[in-house]
Amino acid sequence: MVDDITPMDVDFAKWYTDIVRKADLADYSSVRGCMIVRPYGTAIWENIRSLLDGMFKETGHENVMMPMFIPESLLQREKDHVEGFAPEVAWVTHGGAEELAERLCVRPTSETLFCEHYAKIIKSYRDLPMLYNQWCSVCRWEKTTRPFLRTTEFWWQEGHTMHETAEEAMRETERQLDVYARLCEEFLAIPVVKGRKTDKEKFAGAERTYTIEAMMHDGKALQSGTSHYFGDGFARAFDITFQGRDNKPQYPHQTSWGMSTRIIGAIIMTHGDDNGLVLPPAIAPVQAVIVPVAQHKEGVLDAAYALRDRLKGVCRVKVDDSENSPGWKFAEYEMKGVPLRIELGPKDIEKGQCVVVTRHNREKHFIPLENIEAEIPGLLQKVRDGIYQIALENRERRTFTAASMEEIMDFTAHQSGFLKTMWCGDLACEMAMKDQAGLSSRCMPFEQEHLSDVCPICGRPAKEMVIWGKAY
Amino acid sequence: MVDDITPMDVDFAKWYTDIVRKADLADYSSVRGCMIVRPYGTAIWENIRSLLDGMFKETGHENVMMPMFIPESLLQREKDHVEGFAPEVAWVTHGGAEELAERLCVRPTSETLFCEHYAKIIKSYRDLPMLYNQWCSVCRWEKTTRPFLRTTEFWWQEGHTMHETAEEAMRETERQLDVYARLCEEFLAIPVVKGRKTDKEKFAGAERTYTIEAMMHDGKALQSGTSHYFGDGFARAFDITFQGRDNKPQYPHQTSWGMSTRIIGAIIMTHGDDNGLVLPPAIAPVQAVIVPVAQHKEGVLDAAYALRDRLKGVCRVKVDDSENSPGWKFAEYEMKGVPLRIELGPKDIEKGQCVVVTRHNREKHFIPLENIEAEIPGLLQKVRDGIYQIALENRERRTFTAASMEEIMDFTAHQSGFLKTMWCGDLACEMAMKDQAGLSSRCMPFEQEHLSDVCPICGRPAKEMVIWGKAY
Numbered sequence: 001m002v003d004d005i006t007p008m009d010v011d012f013a014k015w016y017t018d019i020v021r022k023a024d025l026a027d028y029s030s031v032r033g034c035m036i037v038r039p040y041g042t043a044i045w046e047n048i049r050s051l052l053d054g055m056f057k058e059t060g061h062e063n064v065m066m067p068m069f070i071p072e073s074l075l076q077r078e079k080d081h082v083e084g085f086a087p088e089v090a091w092v093t094h095g096g097a098e099e100l101a102e103r104l105c106v107r108p109t110s111e112t113l114f115c116e117h118y119a120k121i122i123k124s125y126r127d128l129p130m131l132y133n134q135w136c137s138v139c140r141w142e143k144t145t146r147p148f149l150r151t152t153e154f155w156w157q158e159g160h161t162m163h164e165t166a167e168e169a170m171r172e173t174e175r176q177l178d179v180y181a182r183l184c185e186e187f188l189a190i191p192v193v194k195g196r197k198t199d200k201e202k203f204a205g206a207e208r209t210y211t212i213e214a215m216m217h218d219g220k221a222l223q224s225g226t227s228h229y230f231g232d233g234f235a236r237a238f239d240i241t242f243q244g245r246d247n248k249p250q251y252p253h254q255t256s257w258g259m260s261t262r263i264i265g266a267i268i269m270t271h272g273d274d275n276g277l278v279l280p281p282a283i284a285p286v287q288a289v290i291v292p293v294a295q296h297k298e299g300v301l302d303a304a305y306a307l308r309d310r311l312k313g314v315c316r317v318k319v320d321d322s323e324n325s326p327g328w329k330f331a332e333y334e335m336k337g338v339p340l341r342i343e344l345g346p347k348d349i350e351k352g353q354c355v356v357v358t359r360h361n362r363e364k365h366f367i368p369l370e371n372i373e374a375e376i377p378g379l380l381q382k383v384r385d386g387i388y389q390i391a392l393e394n395r396e397r398r399t400f401t402a403a404s405m406e407e408i409m410d411f412t413a414h415q416s417g418f419l420k421t422m423w424c425g426d427l428a429c430e431m432a433m434k435d436q437a438g439l440s441s442r443c444m445p446f447e448q449e450h451l452s453d454v455c456p457i458c459g460r461p462a463k464e465m466v467i468w469g470k471a472y
Numbered sequence: 473m474v475d476d477i478t479p480m481d482v483d484f485a486k487w488y489t490d491i492v493r494k495a496d497l498a499d500y501s502s503v504r505g506c507m508i509v510r511p512y513g514t515a516i517w518e519n520i521r522s523l524l525d526g527m528f529k530e531t532g533h534e535n536v537m538m539p540m541f542i543p544e545s546l547l548q549r550e551k552d553h554v555e556g557f558a559p560e561v562a563w564v565t566h567g568g569a570e571e572l573a574e575r576l577c578v579r580p581t582s583e584t585l586f587c588e589h590y591a592k593i594i595k596s597y598r599d600l601p602m603l604y605n606q607w608c609s610v611c612r613w614e615k616t617t618r619p620f621l622r623t624t625e626f627w628w629q630e631g632h633t634m635h636e637t638a639e640e641a642m643r644e645t646e647r648q649l650d651v652y653a654r655l656c657e658e659f660l661a662i663p664v665v666k667g668r669k670t671d672k673e674k675f676a677g678a679e680r681t682y683t684i685e686a687m688m689h690d691g692k693a694l695q696s697g698t699s700h701y702f703g704d705g706f707a708r709a710f711d712i713t714f715q716g717r718d719n720k721p722q723y724p725h726q727t728s729w730g731m732s733t734r735i736i737g738a739i740i741m742t743h744g745d746d747n748g749l750v751l752p753p754a755i756a757p758v759q760a761v762i763v764p765v766a767q768h769k770e771g772v773l774d775a776a777y778a779l780r781d782r783l784k785g786v787c788r789v790k791v792d793d794s795e796n797s798p799g800w801k802f803a804e805y806e807m808k809g810v811p812l813r814i815e816l817g818p819k820d821i822e823k824g825q826c827v828v829v830t831r832h833n834r835e836k837h838f839i840p841l842e843n844i845e846a847e848i849p850g851l852l853q854k855v856r857d858g859i860y861q862i863a864l865e866n867r868e869r870r871t872f873t874a875a876s877m878e879e880i881m882d883f884t885a886h887q888s889g890f891l892k893t894m895w896c897g898d899l900a901c902e903m904a905m906k907d908q909a910g911l912s913s914r915c916m917p918f919e920q921e922h923l924s925d926v927c928p929i930c931g932r933p934a935k936e937m938v939i940w941g942k943a944y
Binding site: 027029030031034035036037038039041042043045046062063064065066067068069070071074086087088089090091092093094095096097098104106113116117120121132136137139141152153155 | 503506508509511513534537539543558559563564565567568570576588589609611613624627
């Protein structure tokens with residue numbers, strides 16, 4: 001039998017780890033802070049990877065494979081970058097029995113490796129833009145970890161590009177943020193806010209960091225993808241120059257952008273419910289499961305296989321013909337978040353129909369078998385639209401504004417969600433929000449609103465609207 | 473301009489590295505022994521990965537993602553295994569500023585991690601077989617390295633499976649060797665010999681290692697894929713048991729199998745020539761390049777684009793519409809090993825034809841444009857068959873037999889290739905072959921021949937035929 005999971009309202013953190021375990025997404029290993037991504041979790045990641053990789057290739061990007069190690073001296077070439085990452089890297093000091101002359105860190109991110117390579121291969125403006133990406137795992141020594149959300153090793157893609165002009169690099173930074181937003185909204189059915197990180201929250205070494213922020217069921221924020229503009233800071237540190245159109249040496253302008261296995265945590269906490277995972281159809285390893293009812297009766301299993309063969313061309317489908325009871329199977333595939341369950345028994349066959357149940361709302365649809373290939377894609381779209389709408393409503397219900405410190409403290413005392421306020425732009429006020437209200441800045445949204453003239457923390461003139469929240 | 477490369481006959485090793493560099497396959501990094509796989513090399517690996525992954529899924533395997541680190545105590549659980557790998561692993565001793573209580577090695581292979589996981593998830597015979605695979609990079613501290621052939625970090629897949637019976641595990645070991653052989657012969661056009669490794673050459677901890685051995689242009693052997701049968705040795709060391717059909721606890725039987733980026737080295741050295749790379753069509757990132765001739769003349773580029781659009785459905789095709797001369801482009805795509813070059817100029821357009829040149833033999837084919845979609849797949853097949861035949865003939869020309877030590881020494885003095893001899897099965901004779909003739913055992917082929925009654929090294933009764941050679 002499928003055991004029950006802890007209800008979300010009882011203990012959200014426990015609910016989350018119950019789903020990770022019972023839906024067979026990931027397991028712990030004996031390696032501190034590292035997870036094992038099991039076949040079901042890996043299949044989800046492979047589907048995300050395939051969608052993203054397709055979008056990167058549409059925008060002209062090429063994949064490369066860089067070393068997993070960075071020599072200490074290379075990591076130190078850009079000052080802000082090393083300060084940000086050195087405290088959280090794993091150090092290799094020995095190869096076999098021999099002590100290394102120079103320590104190597106296991107890459108926490110690969111700007112330095114790409115820059116060293118770019119210094120060798122970029123010679124002229126004709127070589128630009130360089131639009132590279134890699135799929136790999138990286139390592140950051142985390143104190144406390146949770147599967148997918150924060151692990152010492154995680155899988156991701158990291159794009160690294162070089163451009164002739166600052167404007168072009170800035171357009172790339174924005175374009176790749178749009179790619180992430182499109183993945184989240186269109187395919188993962190996760191509504192996101194696009195915006196810019198404050199200087200405090202930006203990436204180590206970047207001039208600007210753009211982010212997409214999603215809201216989880218419990219009102220907390222999850223940073224779901226980031227895109228960084230570096231200007232020519234790394235290019236100067238790594239001495240990367242190209243011959244410009246004016247025949248003079250120039251520094252190229254750089255971006256990087258990444259999305260990781262964290263996004264699987266976002267899927268769980270945006271769509272899941274007390275019966276388990278709810279998967280967006282675009283990345284579900286199985287989009288429709290056929291559950292035969294009274295499968296020992298003559299003709300039922302054959303009808304189920306025939307239905308599967310007809311549906312193979314329109315969705316990822318499987319038949320569960322195991323000896324478990326239909327009730328057990330219903331619970332199992334609800335736990336695994338399969339978007340559509342197709343029930344098919346002797347009576348259905350007699351009537352020439354099947355019963356399709358949409359996972360997220362348990363709605364039953366009686367569909368004539370003769371139309372089934374035409375109906376399934378529409379039902380999958382309905383699931384995507386349905387779960388997107390639920391997530392959007394959760395976010396809207398949990399989004400508030402505040403124009404005074406009193407309103408901010410009132411929000412903190414009673415709510416969990418996004419808080420919009422104006423901000424003077426000063427680090428001191430950002431720190432005060434953290435210390436007094438326990439809120440961190442999520443982003444300065446691209447879609448700005450004018451809520452008041454002054455910063456509610458210090459009373460000085462406001463510059464921008466910020467979204468604040470508690471974050472994973 | 474495309475520079476010339478060192479001819480194969482002048483300096484084979486230099487010819488090889490020239491191709492790696494000039495065909496933009498890989499570059500060196502500042503990380504000792506680690507390579508950067510550039511976009512063209514990565515695209516080749518992605519095509520190989522996609523073919524292999526499809527075959528693994530056909531045989532019921534699932535992908536997982538395991539940690540990149542192995543705690544020292546875990547690596548030590550199986551005695552032969554740790555002895556084989558400990559001398560060549562990279563050790564992580566610090567996380568950030570903190571010294572670790574236990575060292576972690578960067579995985580050189582993942583048997584130990586899979587076994588630890590299997591011990592947790594295998595409970596009953598109903599859980600078997602477990603058919604897992606992972607795509608990742610691994611690290612072995614090599615003294616001397618060459619791109620693709622031997623690098624400290626390399627990319628590969630490693631399959632790890634658990635079975636109810638020894639027979640089933642042995643069948644799996646053989647089946648996966650067949651998958652590798654099929655990839656090599658059918659898709660990569662590389663003829664291989666299937667066989668079993670001697671005890672001296674088998675994998676650390678395995679009971680049996682099967683291998684496919686290919687012959688390079690220079691007569692040296694390249695081990696192209698291996699499949700290992702472990703019996704229940706690891707299962708005992710890791711205390712993995714399952715409840716059998718008889719309700720009693722039993723140890724499962726295990727296999728592992730791997731193929732790596734080394735295979736790209738095999739492609740280079742099996743098919744390449746003095747003009748550069750020659751790629752098997754199945755994995756070529758570009759299968760046909762359209763080179764417009766007199767492209768400034770009206771209608772030529774439009775005709776080239778129209779041709780490309782027609783061919784998109786039947787092959788991976790691109791137009792090179794750059795300002796470089798046709799001669800430069802011809803040399804460039806020969807260097808990159810693109811299987812088909814399609815030349816299209818004003819006269820061709822007038823005659824309603826194009827000229828298709830097959831890379832490996834520079835044969836010209838005048839193909840009517842109206843038939844072009846139908847002709848291209850056949851030409852690609854011809855390339856695969858042609859390069860397979862050339863490779864097979866090279867191997868046959870360089871395969872010899874010997875029935876006495878005199879014949880063995882004569883082979884060593886005058887030839888480079890495969891030497892078949894009978895063998896008594898004794899390690900001392902295998903060592904003598906290495907010491908006296910400089911030859912290592914490649915495998916005991918599945919297809920045995922009876923060459924003589926006695927071992928030519930010691931004169932005692934022969935047990936098996938062995939293929940010997942010099943190896944990469």
